Amino acid sequence: MTMKSDLQIAREAHLDPIEDVAARAGISEDHLEHYGRDVAKVSLDVIDAHRDRPRARYVVITAVTPTPLGEGKTTTAVGLAQGLEKIGKRSVLALRQPSMGPTFGIKGGAAGAGYSQVLPMEKLNLHLTGDFHAITAAHNLLAAMIDNHLHQGNVLGIEPHSVSWRRVVDINDRALRNVIVGLGARIDGVPRETGFDITAASEVGVILALATSLQDLRARLGRLVIGYDRSGRPVTAEDLHAAGAMTVILRDAIKPNLLQTTENTPVFVHAGPFGNIATGNSSVIADQVGISCGDYLLTEAGFGSDMGAERFFNIKCRTSGLRPDAAVLVVTVRALKVHSGRYRVVAGKPLPLDMLADSPDDVMAGAANLRKHIEIVRGFGVSPVVALNVFPDDHPDEIEAVRRIAEEAGAHFAASTHVVDGGRGAEDLARVVVDACEAPTDFRYTYELSASLVEKMTAVATRVYGADGIDVSPQAAKDLAHFEELGYGRFPVVLAKTHLSLSHDPRLKGAPTGWRLPIREVRAAAGAGYVYAICGDMRTMPGLGAHPAAERIDIDENGQIVGLF
Known part of the structure; x- marks a missing residue:
């Protein structure tokens, strides 16, 4: 049957x-x-x-x-x-x-x-x-205020190439992974390369997940780092006076x-x-x-x-x-x-x-x-x-x-x-x-927050994944040292890797041994309150397949949704 x-x-x-x-x-x-x-x-x-x-x-x-x-x-x-x-x-x-x-x-x-x-x-x-739409709107409001600030004279001295805050949309769309904004007339803004991520990858969404109150949400949004000024100082949503409006969008x-x-x-x-x-x-x-x-x-x-x-x-x-x-x-x-x-x-x-x-x-x-x-x-x-x-x-x-x-x-x-x-x-x-x-529990963490960022990443890689250690690229090592100087050293860590293997390589099945985890890039999610390492090739904007589920989703003659599984 x-x-x-x-x-x-x-x-x-x-x-x-x-x-x-x-x-x-x-x-x-x-x-x-x-x-x-x-x-x-x-x-x-x-x-x-x-x-x-x-x-x-x-x-x-x-x-x-x-x-x-x-x-x-x-x-x-x-x-x-x-x-x-x-x-x-x-x-x-x-x-x-x-x-x-x-x-x-x-x-x-x-x-x-x-x-x-x-x-x-x-x-x-x-x-x-509409929660995801609110996250999308709050995230993109900050993106718009960044580009407006650059257009209006850049009083904060933001280094345009350091801006890491991309836009988001809750649809798989590979064509938006890399875009150029500000094209057209001078009044249309400052041209620069950027891109889109899927809304679920937004740090605003992580903040919503980790906030313990509306006031905590407001404080975390203010700490969002969107890039750096010419002296290497982080520029935040608070610096751009954007966090208050973002909080209002997310109030419900x-x-x-x-x-x-x-x-x-x-x-x-x-x-x-x-x-x-x-x-x-x-x-x-x-x-x-x-x-x-x-x-x-x-x-x-x-x-x-x-x-x-x-x-x-x-x-x-x-x-x-x-x-x-x-x-x-x-x-x-x-x-x-x-x-x-x-x-x-x-x-x-x-x-x-x-x-x-x-x-x-x-x-x-x-x-x-x-x-x-x-x-x-x-x-x-x-x-x-x-x-x-x-x-x-x-x-x-x-x-x-x-x-x-x-x-x-x-x-x-x-x-x-x-x-x-x-x-x-x-x-x-x-x-x-x-x-x-x-049964009695003896709950414990993988690492203490007092450990260095490298020590925390090593602990997760070896004690959780089963790696022999980590290999940190020269640029990632430089950025980790900078994050320690900025006071992010006590943050917990996230190691961004494939979900299809215990390792960074989706081809390695079972419980692989005799491998090391490559840390090719690190980023600070200062608002959410963690540092994350990129291990392998991560896509933050998925693409659609040859025949996506959207092709099957429709409305029938009675106005009922069909094709949604």
């Missing part, structure tokens, strides 16, 4: 009034700002109003190194939230907001799958409450959005920073709200544990002050088969037919990747739970092979059929997570 499409399931699901969903999370209607019947923003006042409530168990959802198709972290997080409700535990979920670029590109929708989705699915994938965007799952479990959707060059986590504020709204707060980190979860532990937890009780590692049979090195998966194309054959040997051949991710989670002193996202074409002995790998590595394990069965299919996973949260 063919399963219904995600869109069909979403349309047929019963949605509770959003005030009822809020009440389930203990949030009164006084703290809601309605966006129609099914979505609401939550006032930040609820944080103080709930200050004396018991705190939920805090669980991060991460994954093994994913295939280009993804392994289903979001749908597993949704299924787990519903599974916890099925066994009598009140749960709340905090997720990133999808970017419309991937929605219209290869990935399609990002609301989960099957009977474990976030609803209303169409609104979630298309605009929602800082409030988390409340939605629900297919089984009416509360979900906070807020912020969506890029997983490669940024934190790749939903907002601190959503977690600050959610931590007092149930027995369990689940939050998802982007990509694998080497990326999103590493930044969750080392950056987000430092900012929020919250400490996780357990980490769920999502894995699929197909991911381990890919990490065997025997198959090649390409986004947008069907899986190789022989990869679907029953082969526990292929699963065992990719076991090193799962073992390494278990080790990464353990390195933070957190109890790992391996959650196998079961596909209909997985074979019982392959599932048993994954169980054996996980349990031999000392991790908890559960197979979950939440996509097909909803919360009922995740009950075993829910029980295992409850047990894992009762």
Whole structure:
């Protein structure tokens, strides 16, 4: 029997009034700002109003190194939230907001799958409450004020070639990666080379994700560095008198959005920073709200544990002050088969037919990747739970092979059929997570903030990724020394690399050894409060494929959206 499409399931699901969903999370209607019947923003006042409530168990959802198709972290997080409700535990979920670029590109929708989705699915994938548009507008306002300042005489003495603040748009568009602005008549501005990134790569979006209050948002925006003057001094958004107006644009965007799952479990959707060059986590504020709204707060980190979860532990937890009780590692049979090195998966194309054959040997051949991710989670002193996202074409002995790998590595394990069965299919996973949260934790960071930037980068590369060390280019070494002089030395670090390997090279599968991480470029995200290193070739503006998802998305004769998966 063919399963219904995600869109069909979403349309047929019963949605509770959003005030009822809020009440389930203990949030009164006084703290809601309605966006129609099914979505609401939550006032930040609820944080103080709930200050004396018991705190939920805090669980991060991460994954093994994913295939280009993804392994289903979001749908597993949704299924787990519903599974916890099925066994009598009140749960709340905090997720990133999808970017419309991937929605219209290869990935399609990002609301989960099957009977474990976030609803209303169409609104979630298309605009929602406009937070991404607000980020785009605030970011581009600063860009416009930079060019206007150059045109109006450049009183600050900005070195035009040092300006690093590009424009953003929430659409995949490779033609905008590199542009020249200021062409035309003299009154049209100062010509210079620049470009566009996707909105999810904006530092404004990272700031929204890390801010702890409206006042903190304002302060962080003021610290944004857009370039340097002729003496090498950083020039900030505050210097350009832009931060106040940017904050005004984001005044409503800082409030988390409340939605629900297919089984009416509360979900906070807020912020969506890029997983490669940024934190790749939903907002601190959503977690600050959610931590007092149930027995369990689940939050998802982007990509694998080497990326999103590493930044969750080392950056987000430092900012929020919250400490996780357990980490769920999502894995699929197909991911381990890919990490065997025997198959090649390409986004947008069907899986190789022989990869679907029953082969526990292929699963065992990719076991090193799962073992390494278990080790990464353990390195933070957190109890790992391996959650196998079961596909209909997985074979019982392959599932048993994954169980054996996980349990031999000392991790908890559960197979979950939440996509097909909803919360009922995740009950075993829910029980295992409850047990894992009762285990003692010894939470620790990978590095201390007092260490140098090079020491921090080396710690992440060696202790998390498994590299033998780092190789810093001469220019990157010079820039790191400059950042230390500017007072950025106590910032945490982000290593921007491919998500398709534990290394910087997407061709290296499994758990590669005997390699070093090249640091070819470093940049300071002074407003967000971290320094990031570029390792390999990073694209901050994706392109569209030969047949993007946008070609399939349309309106039918009844005005209903079709083609959104």
